[in-house]
Amino acid sequence: MAYGFQGKILHVDLTTRTLEVEEPGVAFYRKYLGGSAMGAHYLLKKTPANADPLGPENTLCLMTGVVVGAPVSGQSRVTATAKSPETGLVGDAQAGGFWPAELKFAGFDGIVIRGASETPVYLWIEDGEAQLRDAGHLWGRFTAEVEDAIRDELDDQRVEVLQCGPAAERGVRFSALINHANRANGRTGMGLVMASKKLKAVAVRGHNRPEMADRERVRELAKWGADHFETSDVYGLGVFGTAQTVSAQNHVGGLPTRNWSSGVFEGADAISGRRLSDTILKERDTCYGCVVRCKRVVESEGSTFALDPRYGGPEYETLATMGSYCGVDDLEAISYANQLCNMYGMDTISCGATIAWAMDCYEQELIGPEHTGGIELRFGNGEALVETVRQIGEREGFGRTLGEGS
Numbered sequence: 001m002a003y004g005f006q007g008k009i010l011h012v013d014l015t016t017r018t019l020e021v022e023e024p025g026v027a028f029y030r031k032y033l034g035g036s037a038m039g040a041h042y043l044l045k046k047t048p049a050n051a052d053p054l055g056p057e058n059t060l061c062l063m064t065g066v067v068v069g070a071p072v073s074g075q076s077r078v079t080a081t082a083k084s085p086e087t088g089l090v091g092d093a094q095a096g097g098f099w100p101a102e103l104k105f106a107g108f109d110g111i112v113i114r115g116a117s118e119t120p121v122y123l124w125i126e127d128g129e130a131q132l133r134d135a136g137h138l139w140g141r142f143t144a145e146v147e148d149a150i151r152d153e154l155d156d157q158r159v160e161v162l163q164c165g166p167a168a169e170r171g172v173r174f175s176a177l178i179n180h181a182n183r184a185n186g187r188t189g190m191g192l193v194m195a196s197k198k199l200k201a202v203a204v205r206g207h208n209r210p211e212m213a214d215r216e217r218v219r220e221l222a223k224w225g226a227d228h229f230e231t232s233d234v235y236g237l238g239v240f241g242t243a244q245t246v247s248a249q250n251h252v253g254g255l256p257t258r259n260w261s262s263g264v265f266e267g268a269d270a271i272s273g274r275r276l277s278d279t280i281l282k283e284r285d286t287c288y289g290c291v292v293r294c295k296r297v298v299e300s301e302g303s304t305f306a307l308d309p310r311y312g313g314p315e316y317e318t319l320a321t322m323g324s325y326c327g328v329d330d331l332e333a334i335s336y337a338n339q340l341c342n343m344y345g346m347d348t349i350s351c352g353a354t355i356a357w358a359m360d361c362y363e364q365e366l367i368g369p370e371h372t373g374g375i376e377l378r379f380g381n382g383e384a385l386v387e388t389v390r391q392i393g394e395r396e397g398f399g400r401t402l403g404e405g406s
Helices: 026-032 035-046 099-105 143-154 187-196 215-231 235-251 273-278 316-326 331-344 348-363 382-394
Strands: 009-013 018-022 060-063 078-083 090-095 110-114 121-126 129-134 160-164 177-179 183-185 199-205 281-285 295-298
Touching: 009 129, 018 129, 026 035, 035 060, 035 078, 035 090, 035 110, 060 187, 078 099, 078 183, 078 187, 090 177, 090 187, 099 160, 099 199, 143 160, 143 199, 143 331, 160 187, 177 187, 183 187, 187 199, 215 235, 235 273, 235 295, 235 316, 273 281, 316 331, 316 348, 316 382, 331 348, 331 382, 348 382
Parallel strands: 009 110, 121 199
Antiparallel strands: 009 018, 060 078, 060 110, 078 090, 090 183, 121 129, 160 177, 160 199, 177 183, 281 295
């Protein structure tokens, strides 16, 4: 087998409830390597022309890459690929965390999912064995609740869970896949595809590391990276997270502001990585094998918006789309909107951009309170932002309209 891989792809047919293991061979891995390329291969091979993105004939692929599972910073990644319910074209979304490495340790380089179950199920994979289990009791629950329930049910708190949230179950077009309750395959509606198949989650646990050509040399490189991190060019990414990009983008006129009518936001400092670190940052989190620890974990009690550290914290893209894009400079409101997206399982980029577009329409009097249910959906209104995100997740009120995307 090619180094770095387990040599196995799991094929799941939810209609017939059959599970099959493919062993493609070295030539396949050398050609496609993993991730987007491997996912596109199976999508194009398995999905018929003109397939309904939300029909059983659509193919959802979850693929890792050659370096996943090795102690290399920034490389524990999974790519979700399917025909997108947003565009009708190839949908592709990536996420980090511990789930990608755990799938590899569980014995598989990727999963190809077709068909649709009649009732909610979740896929459980452990050390090369896979089974479908009932998920009726998990349907409709927030992501952290589902993760806890699956871990308790399997009696293992180290199980990693990738899932669609209640927003996907309710048909939100820009639904995401969420793992660790705060890592998202955000783009192109991959959560909605999973929900359309009545597949609630994929839980993984494994103990088998893939073979390496020179494991000791990889460990030496990992140690060198850890030893030199504080003097490296990415040290700021660890200290301030991707949020450090807010100030840089604003400086060069590239920070999307008020539905991209401007690239400069006067409230940029209030939502910057430094301000986040000085105020609501609880701790830095990381993904498997990564010394950078760029993930933000925020917490705030006793304020208007109670921030739960379980749902992480906002990345640059969220600070931009929920913040400057909407003219909002309230860091806690932005962070709570991010939390709601992780709870409901929604892409913060599409969600924030759609709300910014609606705010622009409101400002230009193309829509009014009679459309929004009385919400003053104006640029800079943090409370309106939060309430609109909640309504989208619940598919109620004006959120039912905005859940279709911009």
